[in-house]
Amino acid sequence: MPSAKTRVPAIDGWFTLDDDAPTLLGSRCTSCGTYAFPKETFFCRNPGCQGKEFAEAPLSRQGTVWSYTDACYQPPKPYVAADPYVPFSIAAVELAAEQMVVMGQVVPGVGVDELSVGTEVELVLDTLYEDDEHEYIVWKWKPVNGGSEVSDA
């Protein structure tokens, strides 16, 4: 039975709620072109730039795993864990165009054995936690070919 709960982002403004092709929403300095995630809103982080204006920048939806691990024990609050706790994987993913690494949980069911440095992944949306009325949505990384890409980085 489909959920009647309202889907809301677990944090506002960090990603689009586009189920087919969600993107992380970073920023790009209008002076020097530097990317940032989460969005920079105040002062460009490039020490050689005086920029104070930023354009919203949807980040690449695909990248390669820089490194990965898992959370065998339940993280403490403010993480909201399912009961019973289900371990999950975490990946730090390199985005080629932005030349940055962005962390995210890996979709449920993908263990560390199915990940490698260099695995190609794409951004998806998934439920982080829920209460009686809402599903709180977050970005996650999902192996493009279901995992097990072999690479020596």
Next chain:
Amino acid sequence: MPDDKRVAVLGAGMHPWGKWGRNFVEYGLAAAGDALSDAGVAWTDVQYVSGADTIRNGYPGFIAGATFAQALGWTGARVSSSYAACASGAQAVSNARAQILAGLCDVALVVGADTTPKGFFTPVGGDRKDDPDWLRFHLLGATNPTYFALYARRRMALFGATETDFAAVKVKNARHGLENPYARYRKEVTIDEVLSSPMVADPLRLLEICATSDGGAALVLTSMEFARRHAGTDNLVTIDAVSTVTPRYPQTVIEMPNFSTDSAATISTPGPTFKQSVALAAYEEAGIGPEDINVAEVYDLSSALELDWYEDIGLCKEGEAERMLRDGDTTIGGRVPVNPSGGLSCFGEAIPAQAIAQVCELVWQLRGQAEGRQVEGARVGITANQGLFGHGSSIIVAS
């Protein structure tokens, strides 16, 4: 090194690390008392108190400098309080040293202590969606070991490190710490025991991730002139460099508590990484290089992270740390022993005390007082450490 560039360490003291469950002030006072008596300096002669702060647990930890001054008895001494997460102790040393080198005081007491809860460190409470440290737990479930494990997995992929290598770091440090009266864990472990302990954050297991501990450490720092007069000797242990550098943009290695690295799209990244730059700045300040180092105390938050430090402080080239370890170079008796104290592996982390404790160990090593774990003939040592949000910490101690 000229006197106007270095300070003397006249006294060092520690309260044993453990899970004592008492107020952090008590540990700081015990350490301070030991440091003062080691120095032969009365509390009433201390002109400057430099506290390394705790923000998580030790009430009223936000104001540690004055907390210790009050507990020792108000004397009107000048005070500072430093918070830089794991690097708080180095900041406290740096503040005291700067006061002495500026000629503003001759005698300073540096104190750090903490009481910690069981389990994962957690962010400060509340609903704080503007704090990346809070958000990484909330949105990712990313604990501190998550980040340590990312580095460990990366080492395995890039350099062929194995889980056995990581376990061997733990075995070495456990052996080093056996005779250290200040260490919390004083028990030998085997590779098999490490590898059969529960996985926490793949590939890191429970015995490879540093615990959270109670503890306290203190130093009495003085001007060189005061030290010579007071001790009646030129044979002094000195602090020759204190590096508290921040990263350089763009920082391209993911760091706690961030969600992402900086972008290298508009600026290329030649030059050292942050962790490399931490030690480089210390070497440059002391006018020496890694080849001069006889002993090192590095921040082994995980077994694998110790291997990163070998390379980052220049003891070997990138990718060669496993070979150094396997060859016994970093074991007591080897070419450049690392963590003869037993490291965080044997201590667990008492955050604001830890960088001070690293210096205490080097002082005892350089004086030849590190009973049961002595690095013979050690003349120069380096510490390396790093505090959340980009606080570098490296101190060079010489005799």
